[in-house]
Amino acid sequence: MAIASAVAGSPVPALTPPADMIRLEGLRKIFGAKGKPQVTALDGIDLAVPAGSITAIIGPSGAGKSSLLRAVNLLERPDAGTVTVGGTDLTALDEASLRRARQSIGMIFQHFNLLANRTVSGNVALALELAGWQKARIAPRVTELLALVGLSDKADQYPAALSGGQKQRVGIARALAPQPQLLLCDEATSALDPETTRQILALIRQINQQLGLTVLLITHEMSVVREVADHVVVLEAGRIVEQGDVTRIFTHPHHPTTRHFLSGETGTQLPERLAVHVSPVARAGDVRLVRLHALGAIAAGPILGRLAEAGIGAGLVAGRVQPLKGQPFTALVLALDGSENTINNMVTRLRADGCDIEELGYVAADAVAAG
Numbered sequence: 001m002a003i004a005s006a007v008a009g010s011p012v013p014a015l016t017p018p019a020d021m022i023r024l025e026g027l028r029k030i031f032g033a034k035g036k037p038q039v040t041a042l043d044g045i046d047l048a049v050p051a052g053s054i055t056a057i058i059g060p061s062g063a064g065k066s067s068l069l070r071a072v073n074l075l076e077r078p079d080a081g082t083v084t085v086g087g088t089d090l091t092a093l094d095e096a097s098l099r100r101a102r103q104s105i106g107m108i109f110q111h112f113n114l115l116a117n118r119t120v121s122g123n124v125a126l127a128l129e130l131a132g133w134q135k136a137r138i139a140p141r142v143t144e145l146l147a148l149v150g151l152s153d154k155a156d157q158y159p160a161a162l163s164g165g166q167k168q169r170v171g172i173a174r175a176l177a178p179q180p181q182l183l184l185c186d187e188a189t190s191a192l193d194p195e196t197t198r199q200i201l202a203l204i205r206q207i208n209q210q211l212g213l214t215v216l217l218i219t220h221e222m223s224v225v226r227e228v229a230d231h232v233v234v235l236e237a238g239r240i241v242e243q244g245d246v247t248r249i250f251t252h253p254h255h256p257t258t259r260h261f262l263s264g265e266t267g268t269q270l271p272e273r274l275a276v277h278v279s280p281v282a283r284a285g286d287v288r289l290v291r292l293h294a295l296g297a298i299a300a301g302p303i304l305g306r307l308a309e310a311g312i313g314a315g316l317v318a319g320r321v322q323p324l325k326g327q328p329f330t331a332l333v334l335a336l337d338g339s340e341n342t343i344n345n346m347v348t349r350l351r352a353d354g355c356d357i358e359e360l361g362y363v364a365a366d367a368v369a370a371g
Helices: 065-072 095-104 120-130 135-148 164-176 194-211 222-228 246-251 256-266 303-309 340-352 365-370
Strands: 020-031 039-050 054-058 080-085 105-108 182-186 214-219 231-236 239-245 286-295 313-324 327-337 356-364
Touching: 020 065, 020 214, 039 065, 039 214, 039 231, 039 239, 054 065, 054 194, 054 222, 065 080, 065 182, 065 214, 095 105, 105 164, 120 135, 120 164, 135 164, 164 194, 182 194, 194 214, 194 222, 214 222, 222 246, 222 256, 231 246, 231 256, 239 246, 239 256, 246 256, 246 286, 246 313, 256 286, 256 313, 256 327, 286 313, 286 340, 286 365, 303 313, 303 327, 303 340, 313 365, 327 365, 340 356, 356 365
Parallel strands: 054 214, 054 231, 105 182, 182 214
Antiparallel strands: 020 039, 020 080, 231 239, 286 327, 286 356, 313 327
């Protein structure tokens, strides 16, 4: 999508989207007031975000997610490294050039940040006024945007009369007003209920597909990642510990932090009553606990039946089946009872068929039965 916004007197040059809309190299950011310990928020971040994609950044509190997002439009200027957006090195620009370049980057926030004394139309129009759009062009653009986000009938209302989801739709329309190529989402659904969250995520996906807009979002919810993202970046202590397309991350997670986030979304957190009794070594009367992820045909197939046919008792401890990129995705915690050789052989076969199997340890069979 070409950028058509104009600063008074001179149009903002359109960015020609490269293969990567965002490229971060060697990004470092350190915070620390005088006399206080320094905190490294970003510790050598290298990241490429493909043009036209939705990329989610996830990680625990304090991982550096917000610092990374704000570094992309230089609201947080890094101490070292470069930020390239749409082929332009933002870190090399002077302030005037940076202000113009930022018009190609929209941003939506967790708490909406709408002006209470402006109508819905007025809030969206403000972004265009600040961008220097000619007055005659503003009203048609606002009408177009409100139709896009489903708020044509709310044009003359004030924010106080809107629901949380409607306020976020105004925020999205405002962010899209100057026709950006990149949309940054700062925990955009964290303040919303689950149903409204699904609606806003569907809108973001629609915008991504309809306008070819690149989206970079931060979240602490893997449900958001599963529903909308193409790519996932996992942050911990200011470093990228894992990244990949969403299907690979869900089906074959590598890092413990990724597995921790996934266990909550997939319902495969080991119940506390069992977790306290898990041993890395098998004892008499123990069963073997594994966490299994499967996608597609094997996920829809009789996994428990295959185990039973092999002579393995399989107790379902936790888990669920849910959609992932239009395919069934199964995540289970199983208590396996049988000879070690038989279980090992079946684990090998399931992995060869595409299952990800994580060994959790051993626990007494009666502890599983008691649950």
